[in-house]
Amino acid sequence: MKLSQLENNIKNKKSFLCLGLDTDIDKIPKHLFDNSDPVFEFNKVLIDELNKKIVAVKLNTAFYESRGAEGWTSMKKTINYLNKYYPELFTIADAKRGDIGNTSKMYAKAFFENLNFDSITLSPYMGMDTVLEFMDYDEKYPIILALTSNKGAEDFQIPNNLYESVITKSMSLKRAKKIMFVVGATKSDFLKHLRNILPDNFLLLPGVGAQGGNISEVINSCTNSENKKILINVSRSIIYAGNDENFVLEAAKKVDELNNSFNFK
Amino acid sequence: MKLSQLENNIKNKKSFLCLGLDTDIDKIPKHLFDNSDPVFEFNKVLIDELNKKIVAVKLNTAFYESRGAEGWTSMKKTINYLNKYYPELFTIADAKRGDIGNTSKMYAKAFFENLNFDSITLSPYMGMDTVLEFMDYDEKYPIILALTSNKGAEDFQIPNNLYESVITKSMSLKRAKKIMFVVGATKSDFLKHLRNILPDNFLLLPGVGAQGGNISEVINSCTNSENKKILINVSRSIIYAGNDENFVLEAAKKVDELNNSFNFK
Numbered sequence: 449m450k451l452s453q454l455e456n457n458i459k460n461k462k463s464f465l466c467l468g469l470d471t472d473i474d475k476i477p478k479h480l481f482d483n484s485d486p487v488f489e490f491n492k493v494l495i496d497e498l499n500k501k502i503v504a505v506k507l508n509t510a511f512y513e514s515r516g517a518e519g520w521t522s523m524k525k526t527i528n529y530l531n532k533y534y535p536e537l538f539t540i541a542d543a544k545r546g547d548i549g550n551t552s553k554m555y556a557k558a559f560f561e562n563l564n565f566d567s568i569t570l571s572p573y574m575g576m577d578t579v580l581e582f583m584d585y586d587e588k589y590p591i592i593l594a595l596t597s598n599k600g601a602e603d604f605q606i607p608n609n610l611y612e613s614v615i616t617k618s619m620s621l622k623r624a625k626k627i628m629f630v631v632g633a634t635k636s637d638f639l640k641h642l643r644n645i646l647p648d649n650f651l652l653l654p655g656v657g658a659q660g661g662n663i664s665e666v667i668n669s670c671t672n673s674e675n676k677k678i679l680i681n682v683s684r685s686i687i688y689a690g691n692d693e694n695f696v697l698e699a700a701k702k703v704d705e706l707n708n709s710f711n712f713k
Numbered sequence: 714m715k716l717s718q719l720e721n722n723i724k725n726k727k728s729f730l731c732l733g734l735d736t737d738i739d740k741i742p743k744h745l746f747d748n749s750d751p752v753f754e755f756n757k758v759l760i761d762e763l764n765k766k767i768v769a770v771k772l773n774t775a776f777y778e779s780r781g782a783e784g785w786t787s788m789k790k791t792i793n794y795l796n797k798y799y800p801e802l803f804t805i806a807d808a809k810r811g812d813i814g815n816t817s818k819m820y821a822k823a824f825f826e827n828l829n830f831d832s833i834t835l836s837p838y839m840g841m842d843t844v845l846e847f848m849d850y851d852e853k854y855p856i857i858l859a860l861t862s863n864k865g866a867e868d869f870q871i872p873n874n875l876y877e878s879v880i881t882k883s884m885s886l887k888r889a890k891k892i893m894f895v896v897g898a899t900k901s902d903f904l905k906h907l908r909n910i911l912p913d914n915f916l917l918l919p920g921v922g923a924q925g926g927n928i929s930e931v932i933n934s935c936t937n938s939e940n941k942k943i944l945i946n947v948s949r950s951i952i953y954a955g956n957d958e959n960f961v962l963e964a965a966k967k968v969d970e971l972n973n974s975f976n977f978k
Contacts, residue, residue, distance in 0.1 A: 470816070510812060510819035516789060516827050520782040546836055547775060547809050548863040551735070554775035562781050571811055573838040573858055575865020593838055598813040600840020603882055608873040617868055 449566050449587055451650065454538050457503045458676045462712035465703065466504035468683025470511050475688055477695050487522040492529055494687060497696045499534045501703045504679050506540040527563050539566045546571035546578040553581045560588045567591050569630060572614045589626050592618050597632025597655030615645060628652055633661025639669035650677045657685035663709045673713065682706060714831050714852055716915065719803050722768045723941045727977035730968065731769035733948025735776050740953055742960050752787040757794055759952060762961045764799045766968045769944050771805040792828050804831045805856065811836035817846040825853045832856050834895060837879045854891055857883050862897025862920030880910060893917055898926025904934035915942045922950035928974045947971060
């Protein structure tokens with residue numbers, strides 16, 4: 449997908465919402481276990497109901513890997529379903545991979561070729577050679593961890609402004625405009641500064657909902673009347689809004705609530 | 714496995730060698746394609762031949778993920794085979810995972826419970842809360858990236874001594890003695906210093922072989938007559954030493970050569 453199309457979708461749908469499918473087989477409604485693949489069924493039903501109200505879908509790979517090859521198959525069925533029926537939704541493999549050249553080439557193959565996600569989250573600890581293999585795919589995007597939403601961000605990212613070094617080095621790469629960055633919605637003190645140093649890149653913001661980030665603060669800090677280049681990811685508080693046959697309706701209510709709170713102008 | 718047992722195995726076998734199974738389906742000998750799972754067959758034949766001459770086996774998850782659910786199955790068959798027939802070999806999932814609490818719990822489940830590896834490599838960019846979920850499994854070990862063997866280590870790990878902050882924070886955790894650290898064998902200027910600040914922890918050293926790290930330098934810097942707590946990983950230069958029916962013999966020759974070069978006292 450072209451980034452201009454993603455930005456248009458955001459403006460047309462009046463939504464920044466990325467649906468986080470952190471699908472935990474122990475938390476999904478019991479009636480879905482009549483299906484051969486209850487995790488895929490859960491995802492499918494949510495996507496069918498919510499696709500017009502969201503602009504992106506993020507699959508957290510850990511939740512699929514925890515179920516081995518079977519979980520990997522649920523992930524593949526979900527991304528295939530998205531690519532076939534809802535190609536207008538931007539897809540994110542939340543994999544946080546990061547390794548040296550010949551290995552990151554394999555990860556690029558796994559997520560950009562075989563699974564055909566639009567983007568993948570990358571952990572930059574090992575340096576820029578972990579990102580390069582992901583840069584040359586047309587209309588595919590690396591999303592680099594900069595300043596994450598968790599408490600542990602204070603351990604290494606904030607001391608010595610490591611997160612800024614990550615951004616600076618990343619932005620010195622060729623075609624750097626295509627790089628997206630993960631910025632925690634919980635990091636309100638930093639959001640305006642981050643948008644200043646990254647005026648034109650997409651930001652993926654996790655941390656509203658279960659983790660407590662403030663939506664209007666995020667939107668005021670990171671967008672303006674022209675620039676709408678953010679994706680706000682919400683996972684648990686949407687997908688587990690209900691826990692019985694009504695879970696899709698409860699999820700849709702939560703999504704409407706979130707979209708309203710964006711107060712889109 | 715207890716770490717004392719691993720250290721005994723090193724002393725008894727007179728080997729620090731960790732066999733890196735970065736098995737690329739495009740690089741394995743053609744005759745193996747008569748088998749239903751040529752990647753597993755390649756791994757199995759190598760393990761059967763080399764098990765007495767090595768102390769550990771490391772599977773690089775990227776190479777398996779690049780083949781989707783099928784690749785995940787090859788990985789599972791390989792680790793099951795190791796656990797069943799060669800429980801004395803220490804096993805490493807080279808996965809470089811790293812995420813917040815509820816997600817890292819899923820990764821721990823994937824690699825410590827379902828796949829039953831002895832250890833997993835972790836990327837510390839997101840901070841210490843990415844490590845905690847891996848600390849409480851008995852006889853299972855987190856291996857934290859400190860100073861890696863690649864060029865990109867200079868981007869973030871070396872400036873401001875980030876690698877030392879990672880070590881210091883890690884060593885402040887409860888039960889920190891069980892943590893292993895990845896230290897590149899290519900980083901000869903740093904090895905003695907690293908062993909000074911980590912006198913008693915196991916170090917996993919990649920980077921000899923294809924990446925050019927010097928073996929005797931590594932051994933002189935990181936071991937002494939009592940402390941043999943290192944694992945030297947070699948992947949490509951062993952497993953692709955040959956590329957026809959003789960690949961196992963070529964691999965064994967390379968392993969003998971490496972074990973001799975350790976000059977074990």
